[in-house]
Amino acid sequence: MARYELVKRSVALITLTNPPVNSLSSAVRHGIAKTMDRALSDPKVTAVVICGENGRFCGGADIREFAGPMRGPPLLPLLDSIEAGEKPVVAAIEGVALGGGLELALVCHYRIAHSKARLGLPEVTLGLLPAAGGTQRLPRLIGIPAALELITTGRHVSSQEALKLGIVDQVTEQNVCEVAVEFALRAVAKPLSSRRLSALTVPCPPDLDALLEAVTMQIQKKARGMMAPLACVQAVRAAATMPYSQGIKRESELMATLFNSGQARALQYCFFAERTAGKWTLPSGAQWNDTKPREIRSAAVIGLGTMGRGIAVSLARVGISVIAVESDKKLMETGRQMVIGMLERDAKRRGVSASLNLLKFTLSLQDLKDVDLVIEAVFEDMALKKRVFQELSKLCRPTTLLCSNTSGLDVDALAGVTDRPQLVIGMHFFSPAHVMKLLEVVCGPRSSSETIATAMSLGKRMEKVSVAVGNCPGFVGNRMLKPYSDQATFLLEEGATPEQIDKVLEDFGFAMGVFRMSDLAGLDVGWRVRKESGLTGPDVDPKNPPRRRQGRKYCPIPDMVCEQGRFGQKTGRGWYMYDKPGGTNAKPDPLIQNLLETYRSRYGIKPRNITDQEIIDRCLFALANEGFRILEDGIAARPEDIDVIYQFGYGFPRHRGGPMFYASMVGLERVLERLEHYHQAHPDVPHLEPSPLLKKLVACGSPPIQKWREHIKTMHSHL
Numbered sequence: 001m002a003r004y005e006l007v008k009r010s011v012a013l014i015t016l017t018n019p020p021v022n023s024l025s026s027a028v029r030h031g032i033a034k035t036m037d038r039a040l041s042d043p044k045v046t047a048v049v050i051c052g053e054n055g056r057f058c059g060g061a062d063i064r065e066f067a068g069p070m071r072g073p074p075l076l077p078l079l080d081s082i083e084a085g086e087k088p089v090v091a092a093i094e095g096v097a098l099g100g101g102l103e104l105a106l107v108c109h110y111r112i113a114h115s116k117a118r119l120g121l122p123e124v125t126l127g128l129l130p131a132a133g134g135t136q137r138l139p140r141l142i143g144i145p146a147a148l149e150l151i152t153t154g155r156h157v158s159s160q161e162a163l164k165l166g167i168v169d170q171v172t173e174q175n176v177c178e179v180a181v182e183f184a185l186r187a188v189a190k191p192l193s194s195r196r197l198s199a200l201t202v203p204c205p206p207d208l209d210a211l212l213e214a215v216t217m218q219i220q221k222k223a224r225g226m227m228a229p230l231a232c233v234q235a236v237r238a239a240a241t242m243p244y245s246q247g248i249k250r251e252s253e254l255m256a257t258l259f260n261s262g263q264a265r266a267l268q269y270c271f272f273a274e275r276t277a278g279k280w281t282l283p284s285g286a287q288w289n290d291t292k293p294r295e296i297r298s299a300a301v302i303g304l305g306t307m308g309r310g311i312a313v314s315l316a317r318v319g320i321s322v323i324a325v326e327s328d329k330k331l332m333e334t335g336r337q338m339v340i341g342m343l344e345r346d347a348k349r350r351g352v353s354a355s356l357n358l359l360k361f362t363l364s365l366q367d368l369k370d371v372d373l374v375i376e377a378v379f380e381d382m383a384l385k386k387r388v389f390q391e392l393s394k395l396c397r398p399t400t401l402l403c404s405n406t407s408g409l410d411v412d413a414l415a416g417v418t419d420r421p422q423l424v425i426g427m428h429f430f431s432p433a434h435v436m437k438l439l440e441v442v443c444g445p446r447s448s449s450e451t452i453a454t455a456m457s458l459g460k461r462m463e464k465v466s467v468a469v470g471n472c473p474g475f476v477g478n479r480m481l482k483p484y485s486d487q488a489t490f491l492l493e494e495g496a497t498p499e500q501i502d503k504v505l506e507d508f509g510f511a512m513g514v515f516r517m518s519d520l521a522g523l524d525v526g527w528r529v530r531k532e533s534g535l536t537g538p539d540v541d542p543k544n545p546p547r548r549r550q551g552r553k554y555c556p557i558p559d560m561v562c563e564q565g566r567f568g569q570k571t572g573r574g575w576y577m578y579d580k581p582g583g584t585n586a587k588p589d590p591l592i593q594n595l596l597e598t599y600r601s602r603y604g605i606k607p608r609n610i611t612d613q614e615i616i617d618r619c620l621f622a623l624a625n626e627g628f629r630i631l632e633d634g635i636a637a638r639p640e641d642i643d644v645i646y647q648f649g650y651g652f653p654r655h656r657g658g659p660m661f662y663a664s665m666v667g668l669e670r671v672l673e674r675l676e677h678y679h680q681a682h683p684d685v686p687h688l689e690p691s692p693l694l695k696k697l698v699a700c701g702s703p704p705i706q707k708w709r710e711h712i713k714t715m716h717s718h719l
């Protein structure tokens, strides 16, 4: 796991060999200890270079090992001994030096980086802190403010920025190992004391307390409820105020608290869940690593509304030429200006030039004859979408992939009106599509494995986190949203207010509570869907008992809000009031309070005091319960896929892992008991009835989430 060679007759070259990222597994730590001993004790060796195999220095500690008992040599004393050695050690950094990987580089006496390398201490994103001396050495090297920023955010820096900050001594475009060996030879016989970071004093800013206070406040605002960034601040404070020997003890204490926290487990689960999500498998046996995606050079986007614009930008900025189609000249011109503006701002932010030459705008579908792939992003109306797909089927060459950005309509029904159902697939982007990372790739029963592979690979190229899901109303994300938001509106009937429910959900860690999120998305969309499904509006049978539809409980409050023209932020009024149409500053509205009171008295509902716990349990357990049904139905292949969708598409707090991980952490027995309790109280709410899979998992002793798949016996997978 660490190869030893003698080069130039006097330099020991130690190469970490643990693909794919040379993480510091127990075997690698053992290898480093052994090879360093050999280098330090061999009189022929005058200097040491440490590098990583396959163009990657080191991706840090082996995160998989965190779940089990600690084995092998502990990292911290190993690193301290490298720094203390009497022969110069040079880190040759290629690819990445992250987390423990950068901490390893920091104990080397010199650091040479390749120009394309990235460096950082991302432990905070895993719910941890750089506990192999990183919080004590980095501030000594680059000062408190810069170290604090890097450690609390986990941001990666380029080698050029690392050079400016003083993290590395040299950046090269040549072979970094060869450069490091030459560097090491020149370093022999130079004094090492000033190169041992632990021995340096910290350059402490005069306004330390004010700085730490400002960063703490920023964290409380941005990373609400997260422990790790706050612990990082405390560790850096220790670096500033204590000698190294005490600071390092403080670092270990803080790490011990984080290491065993639910937050660290959740964030590490998220790390792997995100990587697992791309690994789809079909019942036919075809899967992500044996199906070749098609290369997409040109694409078309139909419809230049909010979604279409964001999709066009996401395509063009990764080098795909885009033909954008609108139905009328004025809309096309507005769309053109918006897309160009978005692309220019995006390019400026990334420090690259905007690829405007890749864009073409047209009013004619005829122009799409030769594109590799089309993404339809017209109004969410099945009849309209079918017309578009029929037309595309006639116009486009037979090999063109036809994709729909529908957020919940039947993808197979669209495939059915074309001459190529195997090339039809859903690509459900989230708004704004050039910002949001999530892409649900909706596989119809007839979508071919090549089509799925192409959509997934295109998503990755567009820098999205892509999750393959099956075809059912609402797919995964929007299907689960209904039971969640239904519980919130039932709670309004019973005595809660929108602001109370939102505060509880936001304190839990959601980016936005359910009502603020609905105001942002627009309340009219759901209202139209409810009218079309006969749940509200003139088509409802007047003999229907109040607050019941289609044999189950129904809350008409959202319809009443819409009837008043309150469609959310865009109209300046919704569940909240805003300063102006399009305003974002939500204030509680006495008119909503009034509406709720009138409603309750009309139906003789005595408002009761609702606890925060009840709000969390009812909203989140109803959400997870639908997730269990989705797993049973084969619409999602794994709980990880659902959790990734909720983190990246619906603002579920990452440090809680996602709805399914949260349910597993709370304990499936408790989730089942609470659902049974609430279902008994509300037998006309089917979403509260515990799913068979949940019952089965509890009966099997509540296995850990990674084992749930073994208990899912899906009749037919929809993937």
Ligand SMILES: CCCCCCC/C=C/C(=O)SCCNC(=O)CCNC(=O)[C@H](O)C(C)(C)COP(=O)(O)OP(=O)(O)OC[C@H]1O[C@@H](n2cnc3c(N)ncnc32)[C@H](O)[C@@H]1OP(=O)(O)O
Pocket (backbone or CB within 6 Å): 020, 021, 023, 059, 060, 061, 062, 063, 064, 075, 096, 098, 099, 100, 101, 122, 123, 126, 128, 129, 130, 131, 132, 255, 259, 272, 275, 276
């Ligand atoms: C009480 C204990 C005290 C111990 C003190 C410990 C102090 C140090 C802590 C740490 O170092 S924590 C780890 C910090 N490092 C990171 O967070 C880096 C994580 N990795 C990445 O960001 C990326 O993987 C990458 C290195 C930038 C490479 O990205 P790329 O897109 O090229 O590949 P991926 O698909 O992400 O990864 C490939 C493959 O490798 C697995 N993997 C990556 N990093 C690690 C790791 N550090 N440990 C274990 N496994 C890792 C990743 O999961 C992929 O495998 P599969 O999941 O696809 O099988």
